[in-house]
Amino acid sequence: MISIENFILITISAPLIVCVLTPLISKNSILRDCLGPIGGVISSWGAFNIMSSALNNQSINLEIIKIAEGISIGFKVTPLGAIFGLVASFLWIFAATYSIGYMRGNKEKNQTRFYTFYAMAIHAALCLAYAGDLLTLFIFYEVLTFSTYPLVTHKQNEMAQKAGRLYMSILVGSSVILLLPAIIWVWVATGSLEMSQSGVLNGKINLAYTPLLLAMFVFGIGKAALIPIHKWLPAAMVAPTPVSALLHAVAVVKAGVFTMLIVLTNVFGIDFLAKTGASDWLIWLASFTLLATSIIAIYKDDLKARLAFSTISQLSYITLGGALATSMATQGAALHIITHATGKITLFFVAGALYVGAKISKISDLNGHGTAAPLIFLSFFIGSLSIIGVPPMAGSWSKFYLILGAADSDYVVVIAVFCISTMLNAFYLMEIPARAFFFKKEREINLKIPKLILIPTLITSLLTILLFFFIEPFQNLTSMIVSKI
Amino acid sequence: MMDILIKNLPILVVLCPLMTSLLVVLIPNTFFSWGLTTLSTFLTFLFSILLYKEIQIHAYISYAIGKWIPPVGIEYIIDKVAIIPVIIISGISFIATIYAYKMIPEEIEKKSISKVYSLWLLAIAGLIGLVTTGDAFNLFVFLEISSLASVALVAMGAQKDKQALVAAYNYLIIGAVGATLYVIGVGLLYGITGTLNMTDLTNRITDLNNNKALIAGFGFMIIGIMVKAAVFPLHIWLPRAYAYAPSAVSVLLAATATKASLYILARILFSIFENSENLINNTLLFVILPLSIIAMFAGTIMAIYEKDIKRLLAHSSVAQIGYIALAFSIGTKASIAAGFIHMFNHAIIKAGLFIAITSIGFYIKKRVTINNLSGLGRALPVTFFCFVLCSLSLAGLPLTAGFISKLYLIKASISSDGIWIAILILISSALSVVYLWKMIEVLWMRAPKKIVIKENPKIYLSLIIITFLNIYFGLDASLVVNGSFEAAEKLIGNLK
Numbered sequence: 001m002i003s004i005e006n007f008i009l010i011t012i013s014a015p016l017i018v019c020v021l022t023p024l025i026s027k028n029s030i031l032r033d034c035l036g037p038i039g040g041v042i043s044s045w046g047a048f049n050i051m052s053s054a055l056n057n058q059s060i061n062l063e064i065i066k067i068a069e070g071i072s073i074g075f076k077v078t079p080l081g082a083i084f085g086l087v088a089s090f091l092w093i094f095a096a097t098y099s100i101g102y103m104r105g106n107k108e109k110n111q112t113r114f115y116t117f118y119a120m121a122i123h124a125a126l127c128l129a130y131a132g133d134l135l136t137l138f139i140f141y142e143v144l145t146f147s148t149y150p151l152v153t154h155k156q157n158e159m160a161q162k163a164g165r166l167y168m169s170i171l172v173g174s175s176v177i178l179l180l181p182a183i184i185w186v187w188v189a190t191g192s193l194e195m196s197q198s199g200v201l202n203g204k205i206n207l208a209y210t211p212l213l214l215a216m217f218v219f220g221i222g223k224a225a226l227i228p229i230h231k232w233l234p235a236a237m238v239a240p241t242p243v244s245a246l247l248h249a250v251a252v253v254k255a256g257v258f259t260m261l262i263v264l265t266n267v268f269g270i271d272f273l274a275k276t277g278a279s280d281w282l283i284w285l286a287s288f289t290l291l292a293t294s295i296i297a298i299y300k301d302d303l304k305a306r307l308a309f310s311t312i313s314q315l316s317y318i319t320l321g322g323a324l325a326t327s328m329a330t331q332g333a334a335l336h337i338i339t340h341a342t343g344k345i346t347l348f349f350v351a352g353a354l355y356v357g358a359k360i361s362k363i364s365d366l367n368g369h370g371t372a373a374p375l376i377f378l379s380f381f382i383g384s385l386s387i388i389g390v391p392p393m394a395g396s397w398s399k400f401y402l403i404l405g406a407a408d409s410d411y412v413v414v415i416a417v418f419c420i421s422t423m424l425n426a427f428y429l430m431e432i433p434a435r436a437f438f439f440k441k442e443r444e445i446n447l448k449i450p451k452l453i454l455i456p457t458l459i460t461s462l463l464t465i466l467l468f469f470f471i472e473p474f475q476n477l478t479s480m481i482v483s484k485i
Numbered sequence: 486m487m488d489i490l491i492k493n494l495p496i497l498v499v500l501c502p503l504m505t506s507l508l509v510v511l512i513p514n515t516f517f518s519w520g521l522t523t524l525s526t527f528l529t530f531l532f533s534i535l536l537y538k539e540i541q542i543h544a545y546i547s548y549a550i551g552k553w554i555p556p557v558g559i560e561y562i563i564d565k566v567a568i569i570p571v572i573i574i575s576g577i578s579f580i581a582t583i584y585a586y587k588m589i590p591e592e593i594e595k596k597s598i599s600k601v602y603s604l605w606l607l608a609i610a611g612l613i614g615l616v617t618t619g620d621a622f623n624l625f626v627f628l629e630i631s632s633l634a635s636v637a638l639v640a641m642g643a644q645k646d647k648q649a650l651v652a653a654y655n656y657l658i659i660g661a662v663g664a665t666l667y668v669i670g671v672g673l674l675y676g677i678t679g680t681l682n683m684t685d686l687t688n689r690i691t692d693l694n695n696n697k698a699l700i701a702g703f704g705f706m707i708i709g710i711m712v713k714a715a716v717f718p719l720h721i722w723l724p725r726a727y728a729y730a731p732s733a734v735s736v737l738l739a740a741t742a743t744k745a746s747l748y749i750l751a752r753i754l755f756s757i758f759e760n761s762e763n764l765i766n767n768t769l770l771f772v773i774l775p776l777s778i779i780a781m782f783a784g785t786i787m788a789i790y791e792k793d794i795k796r797l798l799a800h801s802s803v804a805q806i807g808y809i810a811l812a813f814s815i816g817t818k819a820s821i822a823a824g825f826i827h828m829f830n831h832a833i834i835k836a837g838l839f840i841a842i843t844s845i846g847f848y849i850k851k852r853v854t855i856n857n858l859s860g861l862g863r864a865l866p867v868t869f870f871c872f873v874l875c876s877l878s879l880a881g882l883p884l885t886a887g888f889i890s891k892l893y894l895i896k897a898s899i900s901s902d903g904i905w906i907a908i909l910i911l912i913s914s915a916l917s918v919v920y921l922w923k924m925i926e927v928l929w930m931r932a933p934k935k936i937v938i939k940e941n942p943k944i945y946l947s948l949i950i951i952t953f954l955n956i957y958f959g960l961d962a963s964l965v966v967n968g969s970f971e972a973a974e975k976l977i978g979n980l981k
Contacts (some may be wrong), residue, residue, distance in 0.1 A: 066965040067889070067959075140885035146882070153930065161930050172918055176881070181895055181904070184919075188899045237936045 004053045005062050008075050011046030011089060012126045014039045019119035026112035033192025036096030036115060043089040043126065047082070050130070054082040055476055061132055064262025068417070071193065073139065075131035078197075079480040080265070080334055084258045085129035087341045088251050094456035095246035098349055101452025102242050105356040114154060114240070116248075120147040125251040131256065133193040134183045134267070139261060141179070144255055152435040152447030154235050161339035163235040170232040171222045173261035179220025182213055186267060188192050195262065197481075199269015204253060206224045206448045210268075210278040217263045218282055224319055225312045227289040234308045237398045244304060249311055249344040254337050257318040261333055264322040265481060273325040287417045289313070300419055301362050303351045307344070313421065314340045314387065323400050324414065327482035329405020335471070336398035339386060344397055345431075349360045349457040350376050363432060368441030371434065373449055379461035384429035386464040394467035412417075451457045492973050494536045495548035495561040498571060499614045502578075504627050506606035510599055511776045518599040519586055526582045528615070529573040533568070540568050544975075547619070555619070556682035562619035565770045566756075566972040570616040570748040573832045577608045577740040584840055584947040585733035591644050591847060592731045601641055605737070608634035621671045622681045624749065625664060626763035628713065631745070632660040633739055634699055639730040644717055646852070654723035654866070659722040663712025670705030673698050683757055691760040703764060706753055714746035716810050717780030720803045724787075727799035731844030735795060740836035747809050749819050751821065754813065754971055755976040766816070773814040778906075780807030781913040788920040794853040794970045795841050797920060798835065801879070804913065805831045811910070820897035822906060827890035830878075830958065834887055837875035837951040841868055844944045848959075863927035867945050869928055870943045871952040876921040878955040886958040887967065898915075 002010075018039035025032050061075040097119065124144035127421050131137040145168070155165040187193050189204045197283045205213065222229045264273060290313050297309035314336070321333025351375050355359040360369075369473050370377045378392050386393035389400075398420065405413040467474075490497070505525035512518040522912055539546060540563060548561040563571070585605070593601055618921025636657045642649030677698045678689040693699050708719070715723040723743075729736050758765055784804025791797040809831070812824030824914050826971040843862060845868060846853040862869040878885035891914060958965055 065960055066963070067961065068963040070961075073858070088617055142883045146877070156930055161926065164926070164930075168918070168922060173915045176915045177908065179890075184895045184899055184907070185904070188896060282934075354557045414594065444903065485710075 003048070003234040004050060004058060004060050004077060007046045007049045007053070008077070011043050011050060011085060012075070012123060012130065013303060014043035014046070014089075015092070015123035015126065017120045019116050020118045020124060020305040022119060023112055026370065029111070030264060032112065032115065033100045036099065036119065039119060040089060040093030040096050043122075044086065044093060044311070047089040047126075049475070050077055050436045051082040051086050051477065053077060054079050054480070055473060057480070059322055062315065063132075069175060071135055072133075075127070075130040075136070076132040077130065077438050078119060078262075078266070079477040080258065080261060081131070083334060083477055084254060084337060085126055085253065086336050088122060088125045088129060091212050091246060091341060091460070093344055094374075094460055095242055095250075098245065098453055098456040099242035101450040102240065102352050102356055103281070105450045105453065106240070106457060108240060110154065112260065113150060117150045117234065118149060118243070118330060121247055124265050125255050128255050133197060134186060135193045137262065138175070138180060138183055141175060141255065143170070143222075144252060146426055148236075148243070148247055148252060151247065152239045154240055154243070156403070158227060160238050162396050163238040167232045170229055174220050174222035174229055174387050176222070178216045178446040182220055182282070184194060185213060185216070191204060195266035197266060198271055199265070199267060201268055201274050202272045205225070207265075207276055210276055211281065214268065214278050214282065217267075218260070218285075218319075219381060221256050221259050221263070223252055223317050224260045225253060225256060226285060226319060227292060229292065229311045233304055233312055233356050237308050240450060241304070241355060243413060244308075244354065246343050248308070249348050250341045252310060253315055254341060255414035257315050257333075257337065261322045262331070262340035264325070270325040270327070270330055270482065273323075280326055281318060281322040281328045282323035283411055283414065286316045287414060288301045289319060290316035290417060290421050291424070294421050294428070296314055298299070298424065298428045301364055302349070303354070303361055303432070305374050310425070310428065312345060313425075314344065317398075317402060317418075320414065321405060322419075323411045324405050324411065326405045326408040328401055328408050330482050331478040332398050332401030332403075333407050335401055336479055338474055339394040339398045339464070342460055343383045343386035343393070346379055346464065347452070349460060350380040350383070353449050353453045355446075356453060360445070363435065365383065367437045368436070369441035369447060370436030372445065372447040375454060376431050376457060379457045381433040382461040382464055384386045384433070387429060388425045392465060392468045393472065394464045396468065436483060487864075491535065491539060493925075494532055495546055495563045495617055496550065496586070496673060496823075497616060498529055498532045498536060498575065499561075499610055501525055501532060502606040502613070503610035506603045506610060507928070509606060510603040512599050515590055515595060515598050519582075519589070519603045522585075522602045522606060523579075523582050525608065525683060526575070526579040529609070530579045533575040535569045536563055536617070537568050537572060539563075540565055544705070544895060546681070556680055556685045558617040560682060560684075561617045562683070563617060564731055565968070565975045566825075567616050567748075568973055569829060569968060570745055573744055573829055574609065574612045574741045576717075577832055577836050578737055580947050580951055581733055581737040583742070583950075584736060584944070587941065587943045588732045588843065588847060594640055594644060597641065601638065601731075602718040604634045604637050605734075607631075608638060608647040608737070608902065609741075613715050614740055615745045616748050616954070619683050620681050621670075621674070621683055621686060625671060627667045628664050628956050631742070632657075632664060632713070635726075635734075635742060636660065638734045638738075638768055639726050641734065642729045642731045645731070646729055646912065647724070649729035656722045659712060659719075663709045663719070665709070666705045667709030670688060673702030673705065675700070681750075684740050686757050687759060690758060694761060694763075699761070700764060703753075703758060703761070703768075707750070707768065710746055710750050710753065713743070714750055714810070715743050715803060715806055716750075717776050717783055717803060719805060720806070722783075723803060724799040725883055727802065728793060728796040729891055730848065731876045732839075736836055736839040739798070739839050740832040743757070743802070743806055747806065747813075747824075750810070750812055751824070751976065755821065760842065761978070766826060769816050773810055777810035777814055777964060778909060779808040780804060781811065781910065782916075785913050787919070789916065789923070792855050793854065793921075794858070794924065795839070797924075798838055800837060801917065804917065805879075808890075808910065809892060811906070812897065815898060815901055815903065817901050818970070818977055819893070819900055821976060822966070822969040822973035823890065823893040823897045825960075825972050826965055828970070829965050830886040830890045832837040832878045833954045834875055834952055835950065837871065838879065840948045840951060841872035841875060843845050844948065845871045845872075847939045847944060848940070855923065856923060858927045860928070865940055867940050868948065871948045872928070873925055875955055876925060876954050878959065880921055882920045884956065886955045886962070889962040890960055893966070897899065
């Protein structure tokens with residue numbers, strides 16, 4: 001019987017070991033490439049066990065390093081963390097497999113470096129998921145930013161350099177100038193860096209300052225990509241597609257909204273937020289981001305750019321769910337982390353497959369090519385349906401809860417926001433399979449998709465369907481997030 | 486034997502480099518003069534570690550030179566405050582001496598090498614003497630010893646670049662003005678109190694509140710020391726001096742010289758004048774606080790627009806001195822502790838960065854400018870890796886020593902209701918990422934040149950040591966943090 005402490009260590013250290021081993025065995029490219037999927041399997045095995053112990057309400061505190069009096073790096077299991085950890089580690093298996101196909105198919109340079117930092121980013125995301133206190137959360141938030149820089153600028157050309165600058169300046173700037181002082185403010189106000197399930201700030205802070213503190217958190221968490229700090233995400237799309245798929249649709253951005261949700265639920269506490277109304281303005285900001293970026297997505301012809309704006313919009317669902325501060329909405333937000341991740345990773349996989357297969361990156365070039373790769377476009381269709389929220393795809397659950405949550409709150413108008421955005425989603429996502437299958441072919445192309453790309457794509461699209469039927473354990477976990485102690 | 490050694494530790498940390506400095510000058514052989522210097526700095530470092538152990542037991546050691554009982558004789562004081570700069574100076578000078586092995590012969594002609602090592606030790610002795618002495622006039626003597634030795638060391642850079650002479654001349658003149666101001670201040674205080682012993686001064690000043698001569702004396706002393714500490718706008722000697730000094734000298738000076746003066750500043754503010762509360766509070770609030778905030782931004786912005794990397798790092802030092810002075814100016818226990826934490830951490834960060842940059846200069850045999858760095862990241866993996874880590878530490882990124890400084894600095898300013906100060910500090914530190922990233926990006930991004938450079942372990946050994954320290958003190962900071970808090974408590978007592 002392995003204890004939960006050890007499961008946490010297994011989960012977070014598997015990617016770290018991959019990260020260290022990869023450069024050491026770079027000579028043997030087959031062995032090197034296998035490390036990623038193997039690491040993913042081990043890591044997600046640990047994550048599954050952590051999830052089951054979270055379901056049994058077991059809680060532990062694991063202190064790894066004591067930096068000085070009152071500050072340490074430590075881990076613990078929270079329901080939300082268990083969800084995010086599982087999503088990041090489990091999808092890593094498929095993303096790592098996909099990366100092999102993509103990097104080889106595209107004949108990318110510096111593959112060893114790529115896999116090394118890829119694993120390091122996963123390690124940072126997992127440490128963040130199981131972070132035991134605010135400082136640990138912040139530390140791995142930053143490690144995640146820095147470990148993804150070499151991935152974003154993988155091509156090392158002028159465009160990558162520009163994108164890298166934007167990426168770093170927004171993410172590092174916002175977190176250092178706003179997130180860090182916000183965390184230290186909480187530290188000064190409450191006397192510790194601990195978080196608790198019902199929030200820690202109640203009665204510890206002057207109510208007049210609460211919206212200010214919340215604003216520092218919201219704009220400090222640049223990874224959640226709310227307008228006006230969303231620009232790094234479209235810029236990051238210069239990275240190879242496996243990076244966009246796992247990191248900029250799953251690990252990095254979900255780390256952002258995860259941090260946002262943790263702050264809203266475990267630092268402020270949803271009761272405290274609902275009572276003080278400190279998050280009211282956030283509802284409007286998130287709604288605006290949600291609709292505005294959906295509209296921008298319609299006008300993007302570049303497939304990855306469109307998906308990036310769609311991601312920003314979907315992230316706002318999660319922030320909005322947290323800001324509504326009702327238990328249903330928070331549950332919906334937490335579920336959306338899983339459902340959006342599986343859906344969006346599928347869509348990015350397809351985008352990468354089309355690029356490797358025939359160097360297609362524009363939506364207008366897709367006309368009539370559906371028959372050349374029916375399975376790939378079918379996957380895209382399934383993923384899209386999940387994002388739009390059509391049963392029997394996983395995405396329908398989270399949308400259902402979010403709308404219920406909006407109905408519970410004082411902001412019934414938010415229901416309209418969700419509905420309009422659903423229509424916009426359908427509009428900009430459905431265009432892709434529609435063009436592929438129903439439009440007239442303009443030119444002949446040779447679309448050959450490697451198996452290592454096709455199989456992960458099919459699996460993740462299947463996952464979106466499976467999740468619809470097996471959502472129950474996740475629902476139990478999310479209900480624990482909002483349950484009273 | 487051991488007993489006598491321990492008893493005489495406070496003077497040994499000064500005498501060891503001072504006496505070897507006289508010996509080294511007689512050794513013509515390059516290797517042996519370096520060996521003796523290394524031995525001497527190592528012993529000094531060892532003595533300061535022993536002294537640290539002693540301080541944990543006794544908390545306060547007073548040493549009467551020549552057994553002349555203070556206040557008549559000169560007194561050396563080691564307490565929990567003074568031990569911090571002693572360890573910084575002796576530790577960094579040991580590492581810098583290891584680094585000097587390859588760098589000094591490269592930049593200085595053979596017949597001057599033993600003289601350089603002699604000056605090198607003299608500067609170290611001066612700096613350590615500066616922080617251990619408990620006598621206001623003796624402090625001036627050490628101030629001059631360290632300054633003159635440093636000026637001569639900077640001027641040695643002239644064999645590579647004649648600009649070093651101008652830099653040294655500026656350093657000499659401005660430094661001398663600073664020292665003179667300080668000694669005028671001491672003279673005024675001596676006139677009204679009749680003592681030079683610092684403990685005595687503290688007691689006698691108590692009865693003299695609002696005495697005009699006291700205020701004037703205080704002003705002269707503070708301005709004089711601020712020149713030496715390079716607090717904005719009295720920093721103008723610093724960028725040139727650091728930029729044109731020989732490589733190893735830049736490392737030594739950048740990491741230690743201003744730290745000693747900053748420590749003296751804290752001593753004057755919180756210890757000698759501890760009973761003149763109004764005077765101190767006004768100085769902190771209206772002089773040091775605004776100046777250090779300007780320094781933070783001016784230094785950083787100058788660094789962003791600077792193309793010559795050594796100068797860039799020097800400008801960044803001006804900003805970092807701003808952080809330390811700012812921490813002192815908030816004047817609470819937590820903030821003064823934060824100042825000492827950053828004093829320690831900045832020493833190891835800047836030493837690392839200067840070693841990395843000057844060794845890149847050694848490899849490419851050119852002055853290091855931003856354009857010369859292009860694509861070198863791949864050619865110099867070890868140096869590049871250490872440079873990145875030290876840069877991240879300077880920017881205050883988590884898991885590095887710099888983060889610990891920033892954490893405590895921000896916490897101290899928020900706890901004293903200075904959230905706006907916290908935000909200013911963070912904006913300036915985010916700006917510092919701009920100039921650091923400018924360098925990292927060029928090293929990383931540009932197409933690798935077709936030059937084959939082999940990295941030399943003799944050069945990067947010291948870089949690896951100092952980089953390791955940067956990471957280690959980011960993960961286990963309790964030694965630094967506790968030491969600094971004890972120092973702050975000793976300095977301001979339980980007043981605040």
